[in-house]
Amino acid sequence: MSAELIPYITEARPDTGLTNGKIGIWCFLASEVMLFGAFFASYIVLRTSAAEWPHGSSILNVPMATLNTVVLITSSVTMVMAWASLMRNDMGKYRLFLGTTVALGFCFCIIKYFEYSAKFEHNLLPHTHNFIALYFIMTGLHAAHVIGGMITNAYFLVAAPSYLEHDRDLLINRVENSGLFWHFVDLVWIFLFPILYLL
Amino acid sequence: MASSAGHAGHAGHDPAEIDKHVRTYIIVFATLLVLTFVTVAVSYLHLSIGAAVAVALAVASFKASLVALFFMHLISERQVILMILGLTVAFAVVLLVLPFITNLDHITAANMPAAMTHGAPAAPGAHH
Numbered sequence: 001m002s003a004e005l006i007p008y009i010t011e012a013r014p015d016t017g018l019t020n021g022k023i024g025i026w027c028f029l030a031s032e033v034m035l036f037g038a039f040f041a042s043y044i045v046l047r048t049s050a051a052e053w054p055h056g057s058s059i060l061n062v063p064m065a066t067l068n069t070v071v072l073i074t075s076s077v078t079m080v081m082a083w084a085s086l087m088r089n090d091m092g093k094y095r096l097f098l099g100t101t102v103a104l105g106f107c108f109c110i111i112k113y114f115e116y117s118a119k120f121e122h123n124l125l126p127h128t129h130n131f132i133a134l135y136f137i138m139t140g141l142h143a144a145h146v147i148g149g150m151i152t153n154a155y156f157l158v159a160a161p162s163y164l165e166h167d168r169d170l171l172i173n174r175v176e177n178s179g180l181f182w183h184f185v186d187l188v189w190i191f192l193f194p195i196l197y198l199l
Numbered sequence: 200m201a202s203s204a205g206h207a208g209h210a211g212h213d214p215a216e217i218d219k220h221v222r223t224y225i226i227v228f229a230t231l232l233v234l235t236f237v238t239v240a241v242s243y244l245h246l247s248i249g250a251a252v253a254v255a256l257a258v259a260s261f262k263a264s265l266v267a268l269f270f271m272h273l274i275s276e277r278q279v280i281l282m283i284l285g286l287t288v289a290f291a292v293v294l295l296v297l298p299f300i301t302n303l304d305h306i307t308a309a310n311m312p313a314a315m316t317h318g319a320p321a322a323p324g325a326h327h
Contacts, residue, residue, distance in 0.1 A: 016277065016279045017277050017279070018277050018279065018280070022280070023279065023280075023283075026280050026283050026284070027283060030283055030284065030286075030287040033287050033288075033291050034287070034290065034291060034294065037291045037294045037295060038294065040295060041294050041295055041297065041298050044295065044298040044299065045298040045301070048298065048299070048302055049302070057242065062239065062242075066235065066236075066239050069235050070232065070235060073228065073231045073232060073235065074228070076228075076266065076270055077224055077225070077227075077228040077270075079270075080224050080270050081221065081224065084217050084220060084221050084224075087217050088214060088217055179270075180271055183266055183267075183270045183271045184271075186266055186270075187263050187266050187267065190259050190262045190263050190266065191256075191259050191263065193235075193238070193259075194238055194242075194255035194256070194258070194259050195255070195259075198238065198239065198242040198251075198255055199242075199248070199251055199252055199255055
């Protein structure tokens with residue numbers, strides 16, 4: 001039924017050679033680049049115009065952030081492995097890898113919770129300094145994306161049997177698009193980590 | 200993630216091709232891990248701020264390229280996606296370069312109140 005309402009969700013459009021979902025997710029990611037780009041631009045303005053600026057490692061916890069980087073990179077691999085397992089029709093591995101992706105996203109949030117708690121304990125709040133304000137806004141926005149990705153991936157973990165009954169190709173396309181979002185979240189963190197913690 | 204290649208359906212995907220992809224993912228994963236530790240190690244070398252920024256952004260850009268090319272499969276993506284991304288990158292560069300251009304405006308900066316250039320009180324660990 002949905003295929004009649006929204007065309008080209010499983011088969012490619014003849015003119016673009018892509019499904020509409022694929023074009024849609026990339027347009028969405030393009031808007032996300034500009035969203036995070038605005039915050040990176042704010043960071044540049046505030047840092048270059050400040051008389052003094054703290055070194056990230058003097059305030060933030062670098063080992064915890066490094067661990068979070070490893071967690072997120074690992075989750076990107078498990079995400080792509082989940083897609084590969086789905087392509088092979090190996091549902092056991094699909095569930096294992098996608099479940100691990102969601103679990104790693106959860107680990108990321110737990111580590112972030114401990115990081116935030118330490119800042120609150122030391123009274124390092126957004127009003128304390130522009131650096132702290134940027135830290136909370138940028139990592140908070142990123143964490144919100146992690147949570148959004150976790151919810152989407154958890155849905156495709158639970159709903160997979162229902163999809164398989166009706167349209168396997170649709171599930172593959174949607175897991176692929178969900179994966180693109182998840183990799184984008186990883187990609188943003190790759191820049192956030194050195195800019196906030198190491199410079 | 201998947202190379203689009205038009206996906207009229209996925210049933211015809213060659214298992215050997217998927218195995219090849221999986222091997223690539225593992226190599227990229229290992230490279231990303233190594234580069235993460237390189238980034239952290241370089242931060243302990245106490246380079247000048249200019250050199251530190253250059254190295255950190257170069258490594259981050261390389262890591263991001265690996266993710267985009269192999270995990271997001273841009274390496275084999277359709278031209279229309281590359282066009283969307285090309286346009287996005289162009290606008291993102293303008294967005295990031297504009298702040299630097301404002302710093303070249305010495306006339307306004309000279310007449311700006313000190314509070315606007317000095318910002319909020321220093322945080323712990325602050326340096327010039």
